[in-house]
Amino acid sequence: MKLSVLTGWRRHGLAALLGLFSAGMFPPFGITPLLLLYGALYWMVAPQAGAKHGLRTVFATAWWFFLGQFTSGLYWIANALLIPPADFLWLLPLAVVAIPAGLALFPAIILTLWSRIEGRSALGFAVALMLAELARGHLLTGFPWNLAGYAFPHILALQQLASVGGAYLLSFLAILLGVLPAALDRRAMAAWVLLLALPLAWGSWRLEQTVVASTDTMIRIIQPNIPQHQKWDPALQAANFRDHVALSRRPSSKPLAAVIWGETATGYPVEIVEDARRAATAAVPPGGSLITGTIRYLTRDRPPTVTNGMVVLDQDGSLLGAFDKFHLVPFGEYVPGRRWLPLPAVAADGLDFTAGTGPRTLRVPGLPAFAPLICYEVIFPGAVIDEADRPSWLLNLTNDGWYGYSTGPFQHFHITALRAIEEGMPMVRVANTGISGMVDPLGRTLAKIGLSERGILDLDLPKALESPTFYGRYRDLPLALALFAAMAIVACRLYRRHQREEK
Structure with a gap:
């Protein structure tokens, strides 16, 4: 939790650096273990819940992290403005800075709300990030590029989960796999093992059993x-x-x-x-x-x-x-x-x-x-x-x-x-x-x-x-059920914590 004590430009710089590296989880690199950098972000923001100026710190930390991720993950957009005769070169700041900065507002705002409402559990953090992806994918015409679920380009068995709940359910799995180890809790680690092993085993079975004519x-x-x-x-x-x-x-x-x-x-x-x-x-x-x-x-x-x-x-x-x-x-x-x-x-x-x-x-x-x-x-x-x-x-x-x-x-x-x-x-x-x-x-x-x-x-x-496929029939119903179950668990924990504090 030492990451949480950093302040000012050191905190913001570290968050941006972690975000820059996190884009390596996406193609063509596909370094899936970089999902664990979501856990590092959790370490940086979770202790701020209830702290003086905590909400401001959570917002800034999350914004800098995702500014880094979107900058390194979407830098290629700027190439379109460099095509000779480069008539739109003057729009380069929009592509390089404004787009990543705007997209980073989605997770920054929703993680700030998470910090205000709950702000401690890794599960609640994962739900907040998932809701941020949904918002980014649908609001203002939507831009669901480089969702967390695209961090498995070399693990086809895990990708099969998309046939059940689509890219967003795969994203929820990816975020959980990245964040749960940061909880440093036996139950969280047991859940992590199951969340990795079960979809992997089922996806491998599906690939072996399904015949494509x-x-x-x-x-x-x-x-x-x-x-x-x-x-x-x-x-x-x-x-x-x-x-x-x-x-x-x-x-x-x-x-x-x-x-x-x-x-x-x-x-x-x-x-x-x-x-x-x-x-x-x-x-x-x-x-x-x-x-x-x-x-x-x-x-x-x-x-x-x-x-x-x-x-x-x-x-x-x-x-x-x-x-x-x-x-x-x-x-x-x-x-x-x-x-x-x-x-x-x-x-x-x-x-x-x-x-x-x-x-x-x-x-x-x-x-x-x-x-x-x-x-x-x-x-x-x-x-x-x-x-x-x-x-x-x-x-x-x-x-x-x-x-x-x-x-x-x-x-x-x-x-x-x-x-x-x-x-x-x-x-x-x-x-x-x-x-x-x-x-x-x-x-x-x-x-x-x-x-x-x-x-x-x-x-x-x-x-x-x-x-x-199941997703073809029911679309985002599995994701909705998964989010509802996760939010119910978080709500129960909040209630029990409130009861203990009253005593």
Whole structure:
């Protein structure tokens, strides 16, 4: 508990340093034991309950810890502002400082409330951190990136818990595993052993017992690895397009049902640029289809209605299906409060994209029904499929070329894979610069093209599990029950402590 006696800049500096290192639990490093740094934070704040200026100390300590974690875990966002000609360089302080500082307010505020109400037990601390993750994932459009549950990238057996209660239940487990040892209590350690052993054993059993069949549907994934500063260069646009077509036309070992390009792959709005649409048909396999991300102009008004979309074309260039991204990135694809903030959106060439409707299920001849997702909208647990029209697989088109060779694309790929476990259906991910690949319904990566690599993958699409997962049926009910049980235990302890103090 010596950590608790530090004051001033020493306390804040140590908290920030611990937070900086804690981001190493996430991909690509995946150092899961760093979850124990949550226990170090508990040691720093628990003794402050009831102390003079205790609430202020708890808030500041927690804020500095998570400022460190979000700064090192999300630094890659700033790379998008450095893409030549770097027109948005002036927004760099927002990406580097303001976003981590704002996200750190969620755990800082909720841990301060925990300190005021209860402020001692490791279990109560874990509940508070879990509630902070829920708040961060849902409020102000939500940003559930690098949840604690993503700290098991190399332990697939533990990830299987997501099929029961989703990423947030996995987060609650991760936080408990990080905090309970700090309680230095026999009962807490016994609970820790059970919380680790039981999900690990069950997850291992699930991986061994569950059979994933093939649909015998061959698809081709295209990863051209075009640097972001070249992707929209008018002098290179035609060459980039021809490169996609050339990769698509390479011989395959068996007939292809579909060729898939990434987010805004074409560089042209293929629905309205006839030359591009005709050229795209050369990439369509015989009797199959081309699925590509593209900018869609829904109206020709001034300004036009523009979406970040996906279209499906056949060999004649006919439109078989279309989808528009429904969960847009604030300030990247639109500016919240446009009336009061006359700023250009970073990724939309000064325009605001219009959100589509979703989640949706697309049905295309020759393919099992699928749920289309574009880039960022895949990060939201429980919000990736139309439950009334359940698909057979998930398709995520993205362009992580904005972030260069950084930790961001590795984190994004792992987040995407966890959606496959939650929903019990395969995930196909197609990215411009990587990481592209296919994940089966148990979260096993069947094949992938690495970051900043060029290539194609011809893969047989796996079948979804025969019936929906528990999470697919009941969503966050297991998490709600777990939180309710934990809060009941904490409330009982508070009551007993109050009774003892009255005597």
